[in-house]
Amino acid sequence: MAPQGSQAELEFGGPLGAAALLLLLPATMFHLLLVARSGPARLLGPPPYLPELEELWRPWALLLCLTWLGLQAALYLLPARKVAEGQELKDKSRLRYPINGNPIYDFFLGRELNPRICSFDFKYFCELRPGLIGWALHLTSVETDWEQTALSHPLCNPQVLINLALLMQEAELRGSPSLAMWLVNGFQLLYVGDALWHEEAVLTTMDIIHDGFGFMLAFGDLAWVPFTYSLQAQFLLYHPEPLGLPLASVICLINAVGYYIFRGANSQKNTFRKNPSDPRVADLETISTATGRRLLVSGWWGMVRHPNYLGDLIMALAWSLPCGVSHLLPYFYLLYFTALLVHREARDEQQCLQKYGLAWHAYCQRVPYRIVPYIY
Numbered sequence: 089m090a091p092q093g094s095q096a097e098l099e100f101g102g103p104l105g106a107a108a109l110l111l112l113l114p115a116t117m118f119h120l121l122l123v124a125r126s127g128p129a130r131l132l133g134p135p136p137y138l139p140e141l142e143e144l145w146r147p148w149a150l151l152l153c154l155t156w157l158g159l160q161a162a163l164y165l166l167p168a169r170k171v172a173e174g175q176e177l178k179d180k181s182r183l184r185y186p187i188n189g190n191p192i193y194d195f196f197l198g199r200e201l202n203p204r205i206c207s208f209d210f211k212y213f214c215e216l217r218p219g220l221i222g223w224a225l226h227l228t229s230v231e232t233d234w235e236q237t238a239l240s241h242p243l244c245n246p247q248v249l250i251n252l253a254l255l256m257q258e259a260e261l262r263g264s265p266s267l268a269m270w271l272v273n274g275f276q277l278l279y280v281g282d283a284l285w286h287e288e289a290v291l292t293t294m295d296i297i298h299d300g301f302g303f304m305l306a307f308g309d310l311a312w313v314p315f316t317y318s319l320q321a322q323f324l325l326y327h328p329e330p331l332g333l334p335l336a337s338v339i340c341l342i343n344a345v346g347y348y349i350f351r352g353a354n355s356q357k358n359t360f361r362k363n364p365s366d367p368r369v370a371d372l373e374t375i376s377t378a379t380g381r382r383l384l385v386s387g388w389w390g391m392v393r394h395p396n397y398l399g400d401l402i403m404a405l406a407w408s409l410p411c412g413v414s415h416l417l418p419y420f421y422l423l424y425f426t427a428l429l430v431h432r433e434a435r436d437e438q439q440c441l442q443k444y445g446l447a448w449h450a451y452c453q454r455v456p457y458r459i460v461p462y463i464y
């Protein structure tokens with residue numbers, strides 16, 4: 089069970105915040121999908137078209153989603169895979185478990201920390217596989233009168249719209265995928281591939297250790313990630329952006345810098361946590377904490393307290409730039425992600441303060457900036 093006793097501090101604005109997010113998140117997702125396909129593509133304007141309820145229902149779409157989940161579940165259950173030891177969970181400590189929690193808050197954040205049936209871990213499964221892979225490599229069934237149908241019924245055309253499908257659709261529509269589409273696909277494929285390659289690192293994220301498996305992660309993993317994270321590719325399909333080689337090279341460089349920081353910081357911490365005497369991290373300066381675990385104060389983690397977030401944000405910028413600067417919509421991911429990471433950093437800070445107390449204060453003094461050096 090997630091540690092949500094009556095004494096526990098409520099996050100996400102408590103029940104009110106959770107209730108608001110329950111409504112806002114699906115509404116935002118639909119809004120983004122609708123406006124991405126309209127000519128003006130105004131992030132802040134009203135949606136150009138509201139589909140009828142019956143237009144949103146296609147039995148084959150449900151079947152396709154269930155098949156996708158089923159396929160991922162089958163692959164996840166394959167016996168030929170490495171079994172990794174997880175991190176010590178937050179619920180190892182003695183906690184009180186109230187019988188009546190707040191239903192809305194609990195529904196949003198989830199009461200069960202790691203729901204499992206036998207070895208099938210629902211949260212771990214959802215975090216990486218169906219949504220993340222679905223974002224990068226979704227299936228498509230191409231329709232002959234595609235353009236007309238898609239534009240007049242934005243959410244209801246029989247294509248499942250995610251990156252690779254969008255690239256293929258652009259090729260069909262315009263003869264070949266645009267350079268901008270190649271860049272967005274390439275960058276995001278790299279990101280997804282990296283997450284799958286370093287799959288074990290997910291075990292150290294706060295989603296696995298701290299958050300319950302509720303609406304936030306279930307909706308986040310299965311709907312928000314594939315549909316909202318592919319917004320740039322969706323936008324490009326309807327709003328082609330000519331991109332010259334010089335600008336494309338600059339954008340590639342920005343993505344490479346972001347990835348270098350993101351991967352460098354994550355690998356340095358993971359290596360250090362696994363084996364502090366590993367030669368790759370053994371020379372880094374650290375401070376001791378009362379728990380026996382040490383904190384890095386040089387290398388990436390001596391630059392800012394969340395260098396991995398900085399790299400992630402730089403990549404987010406590189407994913408939006410190929411869409412040009414005529415619309416705000418392709419920058420939605422960057423804006424949302426900045427808010428998510430600022431909030432996440434504050435939550436992590438709180439948890440580290442509880443874990444490490446004075447040592448954390450010492451770390452904050454030594455490394456005063458949170459995400460962006462000399463700015464934040």
Ligand SMILES: NC(=O)C1=CN([C@@H]2O[C@H](COP(=O)(O)OP(=O)(O)OC[C@H]3O[C@@H](n4cnc5c(N)ncnc54)[C@H](OP(=O)(O)O)[C@@H]3O)[C@@H](O)[C@H]2O)C=CC1
Nearest residue numbers: 292293294354357382383384385389396397400432436440
């Ligand atoms: N694309 C997306 O939508 C999202 C991507 N992400 C990415 O996921 C990745 C993981 O992020 P997240 O789970 O938030 O947390 P982090 O990987 O940043 O891990 C935070 C933990 O690292 C440890 N730590 C902090 N400072 C130090 C230090 N100086 N030395 C050693 N250990 C330290 C602490 O745990 P302990 O001491 O217990 O080890 C802390 O709780 C990031 O790269 C982030 O950008 C995250 C959210 C969404």
Ligand SMILES: CC(C)CCC[C@@H](C)[C@H]1CC=C2C3=C(CC[C@@]21C)[C@@]1(C)CC[C@H](O)C(C)(C)[C@@H]1CC3
Nearest residue numbers: 113215216282283290293295304307308309312313
């Ligand atoms: C719907 C809400 C507004 C927000 C929900 C948040 C979730 C979408 C994200 C919370 C943490 C995530 C992580 C990744 C994807 C997004 C969610 C689920 C991650 C799997 C992306 C790939 C990275 O390499 C990672 C480090 C493995 C990420 C882990 C955290």
